Amino acid sequence: MTTDPAHARRGFPVSTTVQRRPQANHPEPPRRQRITISIYFVIAGAVMAVWGTRLPSVQARLHAGPGALSLGLLGAAAGMLVGLHIGGRLVDRIGPHRLVLPAALTLAATLALLGLPTTVTAFIAACTAFGAAHGLLDVAMNVAAARTQVAYGRPILQSIHATYSIGALLGAGAASLSAAAGIPSGRMFLGTAAVLAALLVLAPALDPLPCAPPALATGRGTARPRAVIIALGFLALCSLLGEGAAGDWSAIHLHTVLHASTALSATAYALYSGAMAICRLTGDKISTRIGPVAHVRAGGLLAAASLGVGLLIPHPAAALIGWTLFGAGLAGVVPAAVTAASTARPHRAGRDIAAISTTGYVGMVAGPAAIGAIATATNLTAALALPAVLALGVAVAATAVRPRKTTETPA
Structure with missing residues (x-):
């Protein structure tokens, strides 16, 4: 392992520039690791776009007014905050590689559940579960992406985040086409969940990459x-x-x-x-x-x-x-x-x-x-x-x- 003074002067963490090849105890090549974590970002973006794009039809099916819809969205936000809190602790305890797949499968499952409620109360509960699953996946895939960046040896996190936007564009397009074809939102949610779950099962597993060591100082002193x-x-x-x-x-x-x-x-x-x-x-x-x-x-x-x-x-x-x-x-x-x-x-x-x-x-x-x-x-x-x-x-x-x-x- 060697340091890269040029990268250090530019302010990029030395710890993210020193590992040019995967270590022997990490059989999965960093490139495949990057592709795998990018799949999770694509799926997260697609799920959120499908949900947001078909939300008006969900509202119409429930005959819900703006107030009831707001309660559902508030439930999703509250669930996300809980998921982020729990997910952060779980990731530090068991590693992101163990959490990211079950979190993504749960997110797909809760998307399917969002097509089932026939009452506002059930809708709020489903939204809360959906938000919690998204929070779990959000923190797990971001930590996994950060560790993959370290193993990759150079900055890649922005391009990984870009795949979320790509997934959102794909999801929004598919949802818009389904709406134009008159496909009910519940059926769209179920079909999307099934396709994404199959993609998750077929995707390569993530490696248990280690934490990055503390970055060496490139600025003045030691920060709190x-x-x-x-x-x-x-x-x-x-x-x-x-x-x-x-x-x-x-x-x-x-x-x-x-x-x-x-x-x-x-x-x-x-x-x-x-x-x-x-x-x-x-x-x-x-x-x-x-x-x-x-x-x-x-x-x-x-x-x-x-x-x-x-x-x-x-x-x-x-x-x-x-x-x-x-x-x-x-x-x-x-x-x-x-x-x-x-x-x-x-x-x-x-x-x-x-x-x-x-x-x-x-x-x-x-x-x-x-x-x-x-x-x-x-x-x-x-x-x-x-x-x-x-x-x-x-x-x-x-x-x-x-x-x-x-x-x-x-x-």
């Missing part, structure tokens, strides 16, 4: 791990609040404020998501070249400036460009935060990644509501300055992703 995790949680919150704002408010902003057509307004989130996926596919090379701190800082500045200008110029084209570059700027934030969390306290990486994921998802859920409240008191354009300001906060807090030496001992 708890403070680092809090800062990484802030980065995740800013990024996922921006994603929630794009998903819930971008089309409304174009349609109601800029008077764009419904069809044109709907492209805003698609452009945001597409830009994020493309930049994650290319982001690993950028992070390797300039370092994670510079990458996240530049992304935060791009996101803040592009959305700010897009809001200031009252024209649909400016808004669409703004939302597109906003997605491009935020693309690398969460993968960089997960990488840093996996090396800050390696032997409790599951709990730390669960903590920053929890903070991030709170931002995704609460952020759009906060924007709505601000818009009620002022106007929507002013309210959408919130994600732009928080993107600027990403640039300020970017040093949190710098690898730092810790003094922890295994728990």
Whole structure:
């Protein structure tokens, strides 16, 4: 094992650059390991997209109003937080390779269950189980991806996260086609679950890769791990609040404020998501070249400036460009935060990644509501300055992703 001074100077953890080949006790090649964990990300993205795309038909089948639907979504959010908490502890105890397959199979099973409820109470219960399974899978596959990155010997986490977006696009497309063909949502959920379960069973098993050792310091002094995790949680919150704002408010902003057509307004989130996926596919090379701190800082500045200008110029084209570059700027934030969390306290990486994921998802859920409240008191354009300001906060807090030496001992 050798160090790579160039990588160390750029701020990428030395521990992630020293292992160029799998060790003898890891028969699975890192490339196959990467493909396997990417399958899990694709499946997670596809499941969430199928569920979200067919949600209106579920609401119609239950004859549920907005209030009942909100309770179901709240149950899913609560279940996710519980799943993240439990999953973080389980991953640290038994390893992600033992949790990721049962968590993914459970997620597929709960998707099938979502097509069965005929009452609102059963719907809320199914949503809660679905959210819990997603939380378990989220933390397990992120820790597995971080360990795979270490074994791979260079940054790959952004491209792995990009496969989630690819899965979401595939799932949304399949769900839209099923809706156009008049296939009931319950049947669609069951069919999707069966296909994904078969894919999971056929996929190669994950290797029990070890924790990464604490990253060697490349900055000043020794950081307090708890403070680092809090800062990484802030980065995740800013990024996922921006994603929630794009998903819930971008089309409304174009349609109601800029008077764009419904069809044109709907492209805003698609452009945001597409830009994020493309930049994650290319982001690993950028992070390797300039370092994670510079990458996240530049992304935060791009996101803040592009959305700010897009809001200031009252024209649909400016808004669409703004939302597109906003997605491009935020693309690398969460993968960089997960990488840093996996090396800050390696032997409790599951709990730390669960903590920053929890903070991030709170931002995704609460952020759009906060924007709505601000818009009620002022106007929507002013309210959408919130994600732009928080993107600027990403640039300020970017040093949190710098690898730092810790003094922890295994728990």
